[in-house]
Structure formats: C-alpha cells, structure tokens
Amino acid sequence: MRQASAVHKSKLYEQVAERLGDAIAAGTLRAGDRLPSVRQLSASERVSVSTVLQAYLHLESLGIIETRPQSGHYVRRRERPLPAEPQVSQPSATAAPVSVSALVARVYRAASDPRIIPLGAAVPSPALLPTRRLNRELSLLARESGEVAIDYDMPPGCLVMRQQVARRSLDWGCPLAPEDFVMTCGASEAVHLSLFAVARRGDTVAIESPAYYGTLQAIEAQGLRALEIPSHPRHGMELDALEDALKKRKVAAVLVVPSFSNPLGSCMPEENRQRLVEMLAARGIPLIEDDIYGDLHFGPRRPRPAKAHDKEGLVLLCGSFSKTLAPGYRVGWVAPGRFREKVELLKFAQTVATPTLPQLAITAFLRDGGYDRHLRSLRRQLSSQVQRMVEAIGEHFPEGTRVTRPEGGPLVWVELPRKVDSLVLHSRALEAGISIAPGPIFSAQRRYGNFIRLNCGFPWSPRLEGALATLGSLARSLA
Amino acid sequence: MRQASAVHKSKLYEQVAERLGDAIAAGTLRAGDRLPSVRQLSASERVSVSTVLQAYLHLESLGIIETRPQSGHYVRRRERPLPAEPQVSQPSATAAPVSVSALVARVYRAASDPRIIPLGAAVPSPALLPTRRLNRELSLLARESGEVAIDYDMPPGCLVMRQQVARRSLDWGCPLAPEDFVMTCGASEAVHLSLFAVARRGDTVAIESPAYYGTLQAIEAQGLRALEIPSHPRHGMELDALEDALKKRKVAAVLVVPSFSNPLGSCMPEENRQRLVEMLAARGIPLIEDDIYGDLHFGPRRPRPAKAHDKEGLVLLCGSFSKTLAPGYRVGWVAPGRFREKVELLKFAQTVATPTLPQLAITAFLRDGGYDRHLRSLRRQLSSQVQRMVEAIGEHFPEGTRVTRPEGGPLVWVELPRKVDSLVLHSRALEAGISIAPGPIFSAQRRYGNFIRLNCGFPWSPRLEGALATLGSLARSLA
Incomplete structure (x- = not known):
C-alpha cells in the first residue's frame, strides 16, 4: 500500500515554507517580525535563492507574511488568530438521487x-478581468469578420480557438492537440456533455463531498445517482474512500475538480492525481475532470491536470475562460479523450454551436499576449x-x-x-x-x-x- | 368526429388562389398567359382587391405565377412539369430507441x-441576413457596455431581450410577457431543456415522421423513445393517427414543428393546432412546440403558434433568431408555461447563461426597427x-x-x-x-x-x- 507521506509529498519550497510557518505558529517569529533575508535563508536552508523566493511567495499567498517594498518580508499582524480549518467530510456511503x-x-x-x-x-x-481589452477585440472583430461572425461555428468549433487552447495546454503540463478539443458554451456544458457521454440514467457517479451545485443539478437532470466521497479540505477527494466505494458498488464515472474545487478550494496533490487516474484506468471507469479553476493557483506553479496521466483516453478534461476572462462570453471546452466523437455529436444536438465572435475575441486576446x-x-x-x-x-x-x-x-x-x-x-x-x-x-x-x-x-x-x-x-x- | 374539410378549411384568398391554380393546371391558363387584372378578378370573384392581391402573392410565392413590373401577373413558364409531392409518411407504430x-x-x-x-x-x-447591421450593433455595444458585456447574464436572461421577444409574440398572435421566457443558446437548447423538463429516461415522446435529426439526437441522448407519427407533407402530424397512438400507449410528451417542419416543410392548419392542444390538454400531456421557422412563411400571414391555444400552461414554445438573423450569435428562447421554474434551473445547470453581447445586439436591432x-x-x-x-x-x-x-x-x-x-x-x-x-x-x-x-x-x-x-x-x- 502507498504511504500517506508519499501521497502528500511536498516540494522543496513547500518544505522551507512549512518550517517558517511552524516557527511563526510556535511564536518563534511573531507578528511584525522581520524574516531572514533571501540570501541568509538560502544559506541557512542550503537551498537556492529561487527556492526561498518561491517559499516566501507561497507564504505571502497564504497571508502569513507580507512584503514591504525596499524593506523585506515580515510576519503579518493579525487582530485575532484565524479560525481553524474544517475537517474531512463524512458523507453517507449510499448513492442518492439528487x-x-x-x-x-x-x-x-x-x-x-x-x-x-x-x-x-x-x-x-x-x-478584475481585462474587460476593456476583450470588448475592444470583440468590437473590432465584429466589424471585420463579416459573415463569419454571423454563421454557425459547427462542432468541434473554431480551429484558431482550439489552437490557442492547445497552446495553453503546454503550460498546464498536459500537451493536447487542437483536434483533441470540442468547444462548448462554458465549462458547465462541457461537464454536462461529458456526463451524457459516459453515464446513463440510474448510473452512479462518484463526486467530491461537498460538490458544486450546478454539477449536482446536471446529475439530477440526467437521472443519475450521486455517490458522495469524503473529501479533505486541502487535498480533495479521499482516494482510499473512493477505492473502497469502487469495490462495493458499480460506478459509471468519477467527477472531480482536482484544482481548487468548488466549494472546498482543495487541491489534489500530483501523486493523488496519478493514483486516481491509474485506479480508474485499471477498472475502465471514465474520469470527468472539471479544471475550471486550474489557472487560479496562488502558489508559483499551476497544478497539472489529472488528464496528464491519462494513457487510456478515459479522462474528459473540462475547462473555460469564465473564471479568468469573460463569463458572459460563454467559451469553454472539453478534451474528451476516447469519447470525442460522442461528445461532439452531443454538443451538436444540445446547442449546435458555440457563439462565434466571443471565441474569436478570446483567440485574439490570447494571440496578442498578456494572458499570463x-x-x-x-x-x-x-x-x-x-x-x-x-x-x-x-x-x-x-x-x-x-x-x-x-x-x-x-x-x-x-x-x-x-x-x-x-x-x-x-x-x-x-x-x-x-x-x-x-x-x-x-x-x-x-x-x-x-x-x-x-x-x-x-x-x-x-x-x-x-x-x-x-x-x-x-x-x-x-x- | 371532425370533418376532414373542417380540419383543412382554407381562407378566402386561398380559395381564390386555388381556383386560379386549378385553371392553370387544367391548361385553361397556360404558361406565359396574362392573368386577369386585380380589379377584374375582384369583380368576377366578388372579393376585395386586397384578397386578390393576397391570392396573387400566394401563387407567386408558390412559383406558379410571376409579376412583370408595369405589366401585370403572368403564368410562369416551365421547362417541364414539376414533380409530384410525396405522400403521407407511414412509420411503424412502435416506439424506437433512437x-x-x-x-x-x-x-x-x-x-x-x-x-x-x-x-x-x-x-x-x-x-441573406442583416450581417453588416448586426455586427455593427454588436461592435458598438462591445465598446459601450463595459462590464455588462463580460458578466454572466444569469437565467432567465437579459430583460431587454425578453421584452423584445415578448413584443414579437404579439405579431405571432400569441401574446406573452417578458417573464414567460427563458433565453437559451438557440432553439436547440430550448428543445433540449424542454425535453428534460417533461420526460424521463425510458419515456416515449411522439414526434413527426420524418423529424429533424438534431431532435432525434436529443431524444437519444436523454434515453427517451421516439414514437413516429405519420405526417402529411402539407399539414404535418396526422392527428387521427396521434389520437390512436395516445389511446394505445403512454406518451410523456409530443414534440412538433407546426410551422414549416424540418424536413417536410409542412404547415399545420390552425384548426389542427387547436385540436392538438386540446387533445393533449385533456390528457395532461405537455406539447413541445419548435417554432424556429415560424417567421419564414411565404404566404401573407405568419402561422399562429399552437401555444396561442394553450390554456393549461402545457405548451413549451421554443424559438430562436438562428434562421432569421444570426445563427452564430446563438440566441434562442423557450416560453415553458407551467414548467418555467424547472426549465430555468435546467438552463442554469446546462450552460449557466446565454452569451450577453449577442443578445444585446439583437435587442438593439429589433428596437431600431427594420426586422419586419x-x-x-x-x-x-x-x-x-x-x-x-x-x-x-x-x-x-x-x-x-x-x-x-x-x-x-x-x-x-x-x-x-x-x-x-x-x-x-x-x-x-x-x-x-x-x-x-x-x-x-x-x-x-x-x-x-x-x-x-x-x-x-x-x-x-x-x-x-x-x-x-x-x-x-x-x-x-x-x-
């Protein structure tokens, strides 16, 4: 059996950050105290300067320390101690109609x-969004694209858009090709189509607990049953619990939000992602991965989608620009692996096409740079x-x-x-x-x-x- | 029992047109012949000038006669006789998984x-579409609307848009209020949501035969069974056949395209629409009415939606601007009657929102006039x-x-x-x-x-x- 320590194995900068965090929690370093300089800490911890910088960035993102310009890093002052975190959820082990x-x-x-x-x-x-620039792109394109703007953009959707998403997938650490994607009206449609493609009424879908209500509604609408798996507020779905559940009942699919789940905000460790994909691949169970928040990491590195470990084409990766660029543009995607053909047909049956101009505007924005x-x-x-x-x-x-x-x-x-x-x-x-x-x-x-x-x-x-x-x-x- | 003649009762101008058409078919009037002047025919037929004009317009729309400027109406020349029409369809009486x-x-x-x-x-x-004007509206709005353009337009969708659609519903002869509508990504999503709202997997839905393949796919995706009802190439679904079918089996919903169905192009006579709605109301069966082609009548009058006869809120009327203004804008609607709340929630679960700017652009276009x-x-x-x-x-x-x-x-x-x-x-x-x-x-x-x-x-x-x-x-x- 896998060791818990392996499952939650942390990176070097995280270890450095953790030691500093412990020192602060223990009162060794107190609110308002100045932290060691980057060079000092690099020497004392025997790590590179960039690792220290990452550690400080990480602590800052957690609100534990703050940077004062031209002065250094300080332990943040707090009025009162922060509240504790919630514990692992304990949903019932029965699958419920939603x-x-x-x-x-x-x-x-x-x-x-x-x-x-x-x-x-x-x-x-x-x-917080590049409203003006996006609207300007859209405005220009509406004038210039003529009939293309008016016409149906038939599935799988706009090629230049899929090329840009494919380019982004390199940064995710999960390289995909333009032809791997089907464009959708946001990530919700992507998840909805994925459920349609892999499950039939009465089937059970394993989900995190708690889970996003839109997903629960999609599950309800499709007459599926939701099996809620205990979930950790930091690490997401508990894989031992999932594995137990899979032994006990037939599960048609697993649906997770590994990166900054909704509502928990949990982030499944890389090792867990791999274990999850392998566990499901061994059983031939599709994994629907809702990656809508993946780009919104506070730490230095974007979490790799679980899809990066997918060798069987069993992972359906869903995403969108709704949380990072323009909710009202309704541009999302799914990379459905071996279910691509099915998903594309379902997309056609459900909404025919994704709006053309918003896709073109986002494409132009990504092409011109500045998204990062x-x-x-x-x-x-x-x-x-x-x-x-x-x-x-x-x-x-x-x-x-x-x-x-x-x-x-x-x-x-x-x-x-x-x-x-x-x-x-x-x-x-x-x-x-x-x-x-x-x-x-x-x-x-x-x-x-x-x-x-x-x-x-x-x-x-x-x-x-x-x-x-x-x-x-x-x-x-x-x- | 209803008389067939009553079911297909025609209007005065249609009777005039039919007599002329018969004269042409019989060879009394031949290709290239000049037809009587409007005034002459008005006198001889004892109908108003406007009825004659309607009759001529109708014959022209059917390609039987043509107008020559400053000269009058003539029987069109033809190379060879037109092919005959197909007969009433004879689908099997069993409900089939799609x-x-x-x-x-x-x-x-x-x-x-x-x-x-x-x-x-x-x-x-x-x-054939007002591409330039719509794109210009959209271009202007993209510059002017700022954050509104970027933000989610949560269900039921843009109020100003729903007001314009409600205004159009007066012209349909089926007055509805803005709050009766839920905006959707085209009519396909409207039909999809309607099916979701009224039927569950394994249920049977009665449809025309032949029927639009997108609808068949939606039915397939939702695990419903399609019961194909014989359909007349001019009058659409055969209601006696439907009535028989309803006696023999449980039907969860009926889905029709009464106005210029796809692919038949049939148009259900007003009397049949009323009979259909009453037949279903008596049994408490919802009617999904896909009215996507309603505005595209060749005759002088737009067919009234069956929804106009709906007293029980059992008719879900679906439509869009995809066939008249801009397919790529993805703007449609459903007026779901008593299923409104359910449809709105399903819309949220499926695609969250309908794209904002395209709705605003179409609203501006409708408001500025010129749609008619x-x-x-x-x-x-x-x-x-x-x-x-x-x-x-x-x-x-x-x-x-x-x-x-x-x-x-x-x-x-x-x-x-x-x-x-x-x-x-x-x-x-x-x-x-x-x-x-x-x-x-x-x-x-x-x-x-x-x-x-x-x-x-x-x-x-x-x-x-x-x-x-x-x-x-x-x-x-x-x-």
Whole structure:
C-alpha cells in the first residue's frame, strides 16, 4: 500500500515554507517580525535563492507574511488568530438521487442584482478581468469578420480557438492537440456533455463531498445517482474512500475538480492525481475532470491536470475562460479523450454551436499576449481577497467557526457552529441585502446544514467588510 | 368526429388562389398567359382587391405565377412539369430507441467547409441576413457596455431581450410577457431543456415522421423513445393517427414543428393546432412546440403558434433568431408555461447563461426597427429559392421523383425512386463536393432510405444549378 507521506509529498519550497510557518505558529517569529533575508535563508536552508523566493511567495499567498517594498518580508499582524480549518467530510456511503432546488435559483439570481452583495455565486468581479481589452477585440472583430461572425461555428468549433487552447495546454503540463478539443458554451456544458457521454440514467457517479451545485443539478437532470466521497479540505477527494466505494458498488464515472474545487478550494496533490487516474484506468471507469479553476493557483506553479496521466483516453478534461476572462462570453471546452466523437455529436444536438465572435475575441486576446500577465495579477488579487475574507471571518464570526485555506480559486467554505442553520442564515442575509450559498445545495444528501460558501471574487472594500460583520452577527444570533 | 374539410378549411384568398391554380393546371391558363387584372378578378370573384392581391402573392410565392413590373401577373413558364409531392409518411407504430449516427456529423461538418456546396445542413446564407447591421450593433455595444458585456447574464436572461421577444409574440398572435421566457443558446437548447423538463429516461415522446435529426439526437441522448407519427407533407402530424397512438400507449410528451417542419416543410392548419392542444390538454400531456421557422412563411400571414391555444400552461414554445438573423450569435428562447421554474434551473445547470453581447445586439436591432422589412425580403428570397430548387429537381432528377411544396422555411424533402439508396447518394455527392442530408437520419427507425433533404437557404446560382444537375445524374445512375 502507498504511504500517506508519499501521497502528500511536498516540494522543496513547500518544505522551507512549512518550517517558517511552524516557527511563526510556535511564536518563534511573531507578528511584525522581520524574516531572514533571501540570501541568509538560502544559506541557512542550503537551498537556492529561487527556492526561498518561491517559499516566501507561497507564504505571502497564504497571508502569513507580507512584503514591504525596499524593506523585506515580515510576519503579518493579525487582530485575532484565524479560525481553524474544517475537517474531512463524512458523507453517507449510499448513492442518492439528487434534489437541489429553487434555493439554487435564489443564489444565482442574486448574483445579477446590483443591490445585493454577491457572496453567493462564484462570480469573478468584472473589475478584475481585462474587460476593456476583450470588448475592444470583440468590437473590432465584429466589424471585420463579416459573415463569419454571423454563421454557425459547427462542432468541434473554431480551429484558431482550439489552437490557442492547445497552446495553453503546454503550460498546464498536459500537451493536447487542437483536434483533441470540442468547444462548448462554458465549462458547465462541457461537464454536462461529458456526463451524457459516459453515464446513463440510474448510473452512479462518484463526486467530491461537498460538490458544486450546478454539477449536482446536471446529475439530477440526467437521472443519475450521486455517490458522495469524503473529501479533505486541502487535498480533495479521499482516494482510499473512493477505492473502497469502487469495490462495493458499480460506478459509471468519477467527477472531480482536482484544482481548487468548488466549494472546498482543495487541491489534489500530483501523486493523488496519478493514483486516481491509474485506479480508474485499471477498472475502465471514465474520469470527468472539471479544471475550471486550474489557472487560479496562488502558489508559483499551476497544478497539472489529472488528464496528464491519462494513457487510456478515459479522462474528459473540462475547462473555460469564465473564471479568468469573460463569463458572459460563454467559451469553454472539453478534451474528451476516447469519447470525442460522442461528445461532439452531443454538443451538436444540445446547442449546435458555440457563439462565434466571443471565441474569436478570446483567440485574439490570447494571440496578442498578456494572458499570463493578466493571470498573475488576477491570482494576486484573489489570493489577497481570500486572505481578507478568512481574516474577516475570524474577526466577526462566532466562536467555533472553521474556514478553509484554499491555495487557489475565489471561494472559501465556512463551517459554522452546529446550531447555525445555514438555510435560515441565507434567508436572513438576503433580507439584509447579502447573498451567500447555503451548505445543503452542495450535497445530494442535503448535508452541510451549518456550512456556507462565500465568494471572494470581489476586491475588498468597506462595503464587503460591513457585509461580513452583518453576516457574523446574524450567525452569532443563530448560534 | 371532425370533418376532414373542417380540419383543412382554407381562407378566402386561398380559395381564390386555388381556383386560379386549378385553371392553370387544367391548361385553361397556360404558361406565359396574362392573368386577369386585380380589379377584374375582384369583380368576377366578388372579393376585395386586397384578397386578390393576397391570392396573387400566394401563387407567386408558390412559383406558379410571376409579376412583370408595369405589366401585370403572368403564368410562369416551365421547362417541364414539376414533380409530384410525396405522400403521407407511414412509420411503424412502435416506439424506437433512437440511433442516428456519425452521418449527422458528416452533414453538419460539410456546412462549414467552403469547398462543399451546402445543401445538407439547414443553414441560411449569411448573404441573406442583416450581417453588416448586426455586427455593427454588436461592435458598438462591445465598446459601450463595459462590464455588462463580460458578466454572466444569469437565467432567465437579459430583460431587454425578453421584452423584445415578448413584443414579437404579439405579431405571432400569441401574446406573452417578458417573464414567460427563458433565453437559451438557440432553439436547440430550448428543445433540449424542454425535453428534460417533461420526460424521463425510458419515456416515449411522439414526434413527426420524418423529424429533424438534431431532435432525434436529443431524444437519444436523454434515453427517451421516439414514437413516429405519420405526417402529411402539407399539414404535418396526422392527428387521427396521434389520437390512436395516445389511446394505445403512454406518451410523456409530443414534440412538433407546426410551422414549416424540418424536413417536410409542412404547415399545420390552425384548426389542427387547436385540436392538438386540446387533445393533449385533456390528457395532461405537455406539447413541445419548435417554432424556429415560424417567421419564414411565404404566404401573407405568419402561422399562429399552437401555444396561442394553450390554456393549461402545457405548451413549451421554443424559438430562436438562428434562421432569421444570426445563427452564430446563438440566441434562442423557450416560453415553458407551467414548467418555467424547472426549465430555468435546467438552463442554469446546462450552460449557466446565454452569451450577453449577442443578445444585446439583437435587442438593439429589433428596437431600431427594420426586422419586419428584413423578414419580408428574406421570405421572398427563400420562396423564390425553394421554387427554383423544385424546378431544378423536376429538370434534373430521375422520373418518379417527388418533392414537397413548402409554404415556408428553407427546406425541401425529396422522394427518389425506390431503388435509390440515399446513403450511397450522400457519399457519392460528397465526393463530388456536394453535401445533402440523407433520409435515414430523419427517422429513429432509419426509414426514408430513398429520401433526401435539400437546403434552399442560398441564393440561386449557376454553381447551384450545376450541383443539382450533378445530383440528378448521380441519382439517375442509382435508380
């Protein structure tokens, strides 16, 4: 059997960061203290300067230290200690028909109501996106492309777009060719088509617990059963638990969000990804990999998709530009492996084509360069917003609240004291003009009654701080 | 029981047109003859001048007469008599699991290959669409809308867009409110969502025979069974046959294209629409009405959607701008009646949102006026193109070929001599650079082995005439 230590084996810079983190946690280094210079630490740790820089970047992304210009690195000051993290989820081991309801509609509707503070839906603030440049590209293309802009872009979709996505896949560490992709109306359609391609009504699909409510709804719509697998707030789906489950029942497919899952924000370690792919390949079970948040890592390296380990064509990799460039453009993709032909036909039957001009505009944006620079800035922003959110929760929420420490993505998952009913909290918050996502919509079993998911996609502001204070006091009144 | 005459009761102008048509068919009026002046005919028929004008317009749209400027109306000259129409379809009475295959992919892929003459997919020529104006609207909006353009347009979708569609519904004779609509990525998604909302895997859905292959694929994908109902080439689904079928088996939903069905081009008479809606209401069976071609009538009046007779909220009306404005914009809608909430949630789960800017551009186009003018010109073009196609088939195709006489839409359905295998013809035609849609993809039972569907969406040209001559000689070699 595999050793746990091997499964979570960390990189050199992570080890350096961890030792520093321990020193801070132990009080050896205290808030406001200056950290060793990069050169000093490089000498004392016997690692390269770049490893130290990575370690500092990592600690900064976690909000543990901060950089002061022309001065160095310092341990961040905190009002109060941050709340603890939630524990591994314990869903029931039975596969349940999904029933997530009109609550979901309340959450997404609130996202487009400017009077409501949007902590519910996982929406990036358009202020963080290259709105002006993309719209300018689209504007130019609309004038220049003539009939191409108006015509159907039949599946598999725009070749120049697929070429650009294929080029990105080199950076993912998972090189794919343009002909491996089918373009879709966002990652949701990609996941939906993937489910269609690999499962039939009544089949069981193993998912993380908690899991994104849109996916649960897709599972429900297709008449599938969701088998919720315990999931670790940092490492995602527990593979031992999955392996047990696979021994006990027939599973048609596994669906995971290995990179910065929704809502947990967990990131499955590279070794786990490999083990997952191999475990499923041995059984001939398809893996649907939703990689929508993959580009939003806070650490220095983008996690490699599990698809990188796919030798059998059993992994269907789904992604989109909705969380990094333009949600409203509706441009996503799927690399469906051996299910490519089937997925392409299903795409045609479902929505015929993906909108043409938005694909061309994103293609132009990627071609002209600057996507990586944009991503770096977006990641820095999200990392800092997540940190501020975690701190504000520590500040305002009742004693005993736990919150995740995602290393990427725009979301935090909050465990409130057991007495707090998150559905009641959701209603009260909405009355106060704040939208949150209540825990039960993330589970086919309607678990997580005292959890909420909060969106950190918006720049921190006094309005947000106020909303968190209000939420905290509502939660305290229910605790 | 209802009288057949009542079911097919025609309007005054149609009666006038029919009498003239009979006179022409009988040889009383011959090719090149001048028809009576409008005033003369108004006096002799004892009908108003406007009724005569309608009758002439109707005959013109059918290609039977032509107008010569400053001269009057004349019987059109023809090289040879037009082929006969196909007869009522005779599908088997058993519900079949659908299996339409990779043939479909060959048909839609050919549509985007400029080297291939696109008689396969039902694609309007962008040359007939207000390409420049729409792209200009979109270009302006992309510059002006800023973050709105980038952001998710959450279900039910853009309010200003829904207001414009609701305004159009007055012209359909089926007044609906903005809140009755959910915007979708084209009519295909609308139909897909509607099927999801009303049927579950294993359920039977009654459809026309032949039926659009995209719909058959959606039915297949959802694991439903298709029950093909005999359909008349002019009047669409045979309601007596449907009624019989409903007595014999449980049907979860009925799906029809009452206005210019695909591929038949049939138009269900108003009385039949009412009877259909009442028949289903009495049994509580939902009706999915695909109205995608409704605006493309050649006669003077747009057919009213069956939805106009819906008192129970059981009709789900689907439509889009893909056949009239911009296929590549992917803007459609569904008015799902009592299934509205369910459809909206499914829309969220499937593709989250409909692209924002294309909706805004079409909204601006509709608001600025000129849509009706555009439609008039588009209809005239299509009517003439369909007529030219029918004539060319008469000219080039083997003896015994039959072809429909659609009164709207861009499609004709061709019955070839029994010996001609349309799958072989499809392959040979593709080798010759011509794409056609072979009959078997329009039937879950793989019927219509000697039928093909031809797209008349492109302006007539020597290239098209040549393609028809080639097709004809290929068909003759197989007959």
